[in-house]
Amino acid sequence: MAEKHLTQDQLEIISNKVVGDGFYRLTVRSHSWAKSARAGQFAHIRVGKGLEPLLRRPISIHGLDDRDAIAFLYQAKGAGTALLAAKRTGETIDAIGPAGNGFTVDARFRRIILVGGGIGVAPLMFLAQAYRAKGTAVTVLLGARSKDCLTCLADFKSLGCQVTVTTDDGSQGHRGYVTDILEQHISAGPGPVAIFACGPTVMMRRAATIAGLYDVFCEVSLEERMACGVGACLGCAVMTTTGYRRVCADGPVFSAEEVVWTG
Amino acid sequence: MNLTTDIAGIQLKNPVIMASGTFGREYGRFTDPAKLGAVIPKSVTLEARSGNPAPRVWETTAGMLNSIGLENRGVTYFVEEELPLWLGLGATVIASVAGETIDEFVRVAEIFNDVDGISALELNVSCPNVDRGGIQFGCRPRLAADVTAAVKSVANKPVIVKLTPNVTSITEIAKAVEAAGADAVSLINTVLGMAIDIAAEKPALGRVVGGLSGPAIKPIALRLVYETVGAIDIPVIGLGGITTPADALEFMLAGASAVQIGTATFIEPKTGEQVVAGIGTYLREHDYDNITQLIGRARL
Ligand SMILES: Cc1cc2nc3c(=O)[nH]c(=O)nc-3n(C[C@H](O)[C@H](O)[C@H](O)COP(=O)(O)O)c2cc1C
Ligand code: FES
Numbered sequence: 001m002a003e004k005h006l007t008q009d010q011l012e013i014i015s016n017k018v019v020g021d022g023f024y025r026l027t028v029r030s031h032s033w034a035k036s037a038r039a040g041q042f043a044h045i046r047v048g049k050g051l052e053p054l055l056r057r058p059i060s061i062h063g064l065d066d067r068d069a070i071a072f073l074y075q076a077k078g079a080g081t082a083l084l085a086a087k088r089t090g091e092t093i094d095a096i097g098p099a100g101n102g103f104t105v106d107a108r109f110r111r112i113i114l115v116g117g118g119i120g121v122a123p124l125m126f127l128a129q130a131y132r133a134k135g136t137a138v139t140v141l142l143g144a145r146s147k148d149c150l151t152c153l154a155d156f157k158s159l160g161c162q163v164t165v166t167t168d169d170g171s172q173g174h175r176g177y178v179t180d181i182l183e184q185h186i187s188a189g190p191g192p193v194a195i196f197a198c199g200p201t202v203m204m205r206r207a208a209t210i211a212g213l214y215d216v217f218c219e220v221s222l223e224e225r226m227a228c229g230v231g232a233c234l235g236c237a238v239m240t241t242t243g244y245r246r247v248c249a250d251g252p253v254f255s256a257e258e259v260v261w262t263g
Numbered sequence: 264m265n266l267t268t269d270i271a272g273i274q275l276k277n278p279v280i281m282a283s284g285t286f287g288r289e290y291g292r293f294t295d296p297a298k299l300g301a302v303i304p305k306s307v308t309l310e311a312r313s314g315n316p317a318p319r320v321w322e323t324t325a326g327m328l329n330s331i332g333l334e335n336r337g338v339t340y341f342v343e344e345e346l347p348l349w350l351g352l353g354a355t356v357i358a359s360v361a362g363e364t365i366d367e368f369v370r371v372a373e374i375f376n377d378v379d380g381i382s383a384l385e386l387n388v389s390c391p392n393v394d395r396g397g398i399q400f401g402c403r404p405r406l407a408a409d410v411t412a413a414v415k416s417v418a419n420k421p422v423i424v425k426l427t428p429n430v431t432s433i434t435e436i437a438k439a440v441e442a443a444g445a446d447a448v449s450l451i452n453t454v455l456g457m458a459i460d461i462a463a464e465k466p467a468l469g470r471v472v473g474g475l476s477g478p479a480i481k482p483i484a485l486r487l488v489y490e491t492v493g494a495i496d497i498p499v500i501g502l503g504g505i506t507t508p509a510d511a512l513e514f515m516l517a518g519a520s521a522v523q524i525g526t527a528t529f530i531e532p533k534t535g536e537q538v539v540a541g542i543g544t545y546l547r548e549h550d551y552d553n554i555t556q557l558i559g560r561a562r563l
Pocket of ligand 2 (some may be wrong): 227
């Protein structure tokens with residue numbers, strides 16, 4: 001179980017920089033995290049020192065920078081992430097993790113399709129790294145509101161992924177939703193294919209439906225409000241075909257078939 | 264220095280107890296449960312029960328709302344799967360019991376009679392997040408007394424009754440459960456509240472209302488503890504918003520014989536241990552040699 005590596009650490013910040021409109025890339029030094037972290041896992045980070053904001057923030061692991069460094073990609077959109085954005089090189093962050101289960105990484109897939117919307121691309125980069133390391137072909141379908149909200153394009157490309165972009169306003173790539181182009185990519189090459197989706201609920205739900213129609217393996221990374229982040233409080237429960245499960249400990253990655261969609 | 268605490272006939276290493284619903288076995292990897300006074304796992308009911316729809320937690324200013332809804336896997340799972348883990352970690356375990364009917368409380372208590380390693384029972388008659396079998400037992404002196412008396416008549420372990428702040432007079436409830444035979448009371452459970460998610464223009468919690476916990480409720484909890492200590496003779500365990508040793512000392516100076524820590528663990532898993540250490544430091548610096556010398560010293 002992934003959980004066996006769960007620790008609380010003070011991680012030293014190597015850099016914390018703006019990489020797009022409101023997006024930040026944070027890298028921290030940790031040999032043990034870099035060694036044990038799996039794509040899809042997250043860190044539960046204490047962003048402040050005091051009691052405001054009170055709770056830790058779950059931030060997905062974006063990838064490995066090298067053997068001793070891991071990266072996070074986050075969007076500064078509230079008081080908590082704004083505090084995180086204010087942290088400087090040399091400071092430390094108090095992090096619990098690597099938390100959660102992670103995506104399936106399986107060499108039997110000939111091709112994988114990553115479906116990312118908005119900040120949902122964050123964990124997909126780590127997954128792209130894992131599959132590219134196995135030599136698997138990786139197609140990335142990136143959706144965003146407009147071209148200013150697209151990040152990581154170049155990073156995916158330099159890993160050798162084939163990237164297609166959609167924007168809601170048509171300012172770059174195909175105009176419309178990223179799931180509009182999912183079907184054509186499923187049938188565009190050899191199988192077995194797997195789909196991994198992370199982003200807005202409507203996007204993941206649509207991806208799950210399409211995967212079901214084509215009978216293709218599909219995992220989604222769910223988001224829910226968290227308190228403890230380690231499975232203790234049952235605060236992050238989502239409904240599944242086997243009852244309520246905890247996003248932080250049983251997820252955040254779930255098989256698309258087991259999710260009972262409500263959003 | 265002596266931090267040993269006697270409550271309801273059980274002896275604890277120290278007065279710091281981890282509150283029900285907030286300290287799962289997952290925390291065993293970040294902190295040593297054997298260093299804590301006791302651990303109270305999530306409330307258990309006779310059968311497994313499912314919880315409330317998401318979202319179940321919501322951050323507020325210096326606090327959080329929750330509407331978990333007493334989700335648990337039932338008493339058998341607790342006894343067979345969970346309790347042994349806690350005992351294996353060297354924890355002193357107080358079991359929290361919840362139920363929809365008095366009979367359910369009694370039956371769970373009876374099952375616990377035959378289980379080694381449970382030091383005491385805490386009756387959760389104060390959960391605000393269920394339709395039946397929660398807060399209504401803790402809101403009426405008569406019902407609170409009936410549950411207490413029924414459990415006391417069968418239980419072979421000390422019984423602590425956990426009180427809700429969502430009442431007009433907590434001292435009336437405390438007196439009623441004392442008269443019914445409670446060995447101690449603990450207070451407070453969460454304070455009813457709500458939040459609106461303005462982005463969605465909807466209530467923030469799936470269940471609309473929930474229980475507020477964390478630093479925001481500390482002054483409310485402290486006032487209720489102070490008044491309850493003045494109204495009854497059995498020990499009072501104080502909780503609500505404790506995050507530091509100083510917070511814990513406030514409750515003990517107000518007359519609490521022990522304290523519990525809930526939400527603070529989510530922020531810093533080692534809070535319990537830190538509070539134990541901080542109380543020790545305070546006693547040393549102020550030349551006390553026994554924790555009992557501190558209890559109630561701020562009372563006028
Ligand atoms: C997520 C969560 C779950 C809780 N579950 C329970 C429970 O199952 N039984 C219970 O008696 N109290 C439960 N409580 C209440 C706490 O034990 C405690 O009374 C309350 O949170 C106030 O203390 P605090 O401010 O230190 O958290 C829960 C509280 C939280 C935040
Ligand atoms: S956030 Fe506490 S169980 Fe997931």
